[in-house]
Amino acid sequence: MISTHPDVRGSVNESLVRAIEAAYGCAAVCHICADACLAEDMVKDLTQCIRLNLDCADICLVTAGLAARRAGSHEALIKRMLETCVEACADCAVECEKHVDLHEHCRICAEECRRCEQVCREAASTISPPRH
Amino acid sequence: MISTHPDVRGSVNESLVRAIEAAYGCAAVCHICADACLAEDMVKDLTQCIRLNLDCADICLVTAGLAARRAGSHEALIKRMLETCVEACADCAVECEKHVDLHEHCRICAEECRRCEQVCREAASTISPPRH
Amino acid sequence: MISTHPDVRGSVNESLVRAIEAAYGCAAVCHICADACLAEDMVKDLTQCIRLNLDCADICLVTAGLAARRAGSHEALIKRMLETCVEACADCAVECEKHVDLHEHCRICAEECRRCEQVCREAASTISPPRH
Amino acid sequence: MISTHPDVRGSVNESLVRAIEAAYGCAAVCHICADACLAEDMVKDLTQCIRLNLDCADICLVTAGLAARRAGSHEALIKRMLETCVEACADCAVECEKHVDLHEHCRICAEECRRCEQVCREAASTISPPRH
Numbered sequence: 001m002i003s004t005h006p007d008v009r010g011s012v013n014e015s016l017v018r019a020i021e022a023a024y025g026c027a028a029v030c031h032i033c034a035d036a037c038l039a040e041d042m043v044k045d046l047t048q049c050i051r052l053n054l055d056c057a058d059i060c061l062v063t064a065g066l067a068a069r070r071a072g073s074h075e076a077l078i079k080r081m082l083e084t085c086v087e088a089c090a091d092c093a094v095e096c097e098k099h100v101d102l103h104e105h106c107r108i109c110a111e112e113c114r115r116c117e118q119v120c121r122e123a124a125s126t127i128s129p130p131r132h
Numbered sequence: 133m134i135s136t137h138p139d140v141r142g143s144v145n146e147s148l149v150r151a152i153e154a155a156y157g158c159a160a161v162c163h164i165c166a167d168a169c170l171a172e173d174m175v176k177d178l179t180q181c182i183r184l185n186l187d188c189a190d191i192c193l194v195t196a197g198l199a200a201r202r203a204g205s206h207e208a209l210i211k212r213m214l215e216t217c218v219e220a221c222a223d224c225a226v227e228c229e230k231h232v233d234l235h236e237h238c239r240i241c242a243e244e245c246r247r248c249e250q251v252c253r254e255a256a257s258t259i260s261p262p263r264h
Numbered sequence: 265m266i267s268t269h270p271d272v273r274g275s276v277n278e279s280l281v282r283a284i285e286a287a288y289g290c291a292a293v294c295h296i297c298a299d300a301c302l303a304e305d306m307v308k309d310l311t312q313c314i315r316l317n318l319d320c321a322d323i324c325l326v327t328a329g330l331a332a333r334r335a336g337s338h339e340a341l342i343k344r345m346l347e348t349c350v351e352a353c354a355d356c357a358v359e360c361e362k363h364v365d366l367h368e369h370c371r372i373c374a375e376e377c378r379r380c381e382q383v384c385r386e387a388a389s390t391i392s393p394p395r396h
Numbered sequence: 397m398i399s400t401h402p403d404v405r406g407s408v409n410e411s412l413v414r415a416i417e418a419a420y421g422c423a424a425v426c427h428i429c430a431d432a433c434l435a436e437d438m439v440k441d442l443t444q445c446i447r448l449n450l451d452c453a454d455i456c457l458v459t460a461g462l463a464a465r466r467a468g469s470h471e472a473l474i475k476r477m478l479e480t481c482v483e484a485c486a487d488c489a490v491e492c493e494k495h496v497d498l499h500e501h502c503r504i505c506a507e508e509c510r511r512c513e514q515v516c517r518e519a520a521s522t523i524s525p526p527r528h
Contacts, residue, residue: 208351219344284424300400333427
């Protein structure tokens, strides 16, 4: 789809495309993990996980939207948002990893967050302009 | 992932899962179509397409979030949101279909919207409770 | 601000403007109520409230965005979204009202949801085109 | 409303509350500016403004959501998001400021972005923990 964009034609940043896909996928998994945590008997122990799931989902969705809306001139903002997404995914993964033994949804979510963290870090590294 | 949810365990609504996936996919394509339209020389002829792309993307994302956050007791709201998503996808598809001869991104977006419209309609039909 | 829009100039739909403001306000209060519920000792009794807070916040934000992005030709979709928002606010208010004696944040949130429900219902009624 | 949160009780971060309010307000104005730009005859000259309006609106909404969902332990993420919002508002303001002579909506949007930039910068400065 991206390759049909008039500003792109033939020079798709594959790394950014992977980041868009990973971010949508991670947002979906975080939304599901948040709701699954809410449904657990031990929800009291999972409140921080729920918060970080919600934060991570929101940040992933905005990152994907920004990256999809790729205007040449504000790549610094896309880079910054990708870096913010890296941090959100890492924070969510650290929290989910505390619960992997008890909750399969946290295990899957942690993995998805780590994957998205990695893919967004790579995409950010392809955007060269130094911050202003 | 959905099957790990404590309230679900073994009785996943496959139709709803397909709707979640379709809605995220459709949102991504609509975001890209909106930006590709903005980059076209003839953007003036595509402003309504851009608006409906943005509306459809927003509605798809909220629908996916709601469906992922499936609490047993407000299925009426999920059903309503799926029906709203059906309408948004149809509206966006109708507009994109006007531009398929000139813009490949509109052709792909129209197809994606029609697919999401269909999948969300099916998912809505699986939710039985009559509106209150 | 709305009055500066080229398609509006002098004929602002005041009812719709009030709906936009109410929806942003309601989204903010719902976000705060959700997090305050998460922080309560009795979070286990508030999980449905948290879910409906999140649903209502998401739907309010999309409704506000759609209404702000007022293109003449898809008023049916704005009307539909306003009606969906009315339902989300009502559902969230019903749930919050169960907890008003114990939680001040639920009391404020219920009031805000009822107000947004009313304002969005009025705005929807000003949009005349029958559904297609 | 924030003062009713169990984790807050009496020690509201006023600066953060102002940032939440400013971010919702800025998102609303950016949405309206984007659509007003789309409606201008000279939309071709405003495409970058539309993109930055959309980016800024999305980032403001997520920032407000994160700040409203204030869990003690991930303040670093709130700080990072506030800083990202400062950058998005500044970028959008710079672009809007190019069009203030021709478009009143760009003038208002530029002012709102500058205000939100300032308020979010102040709020970020109140969050002390160094990045991990």
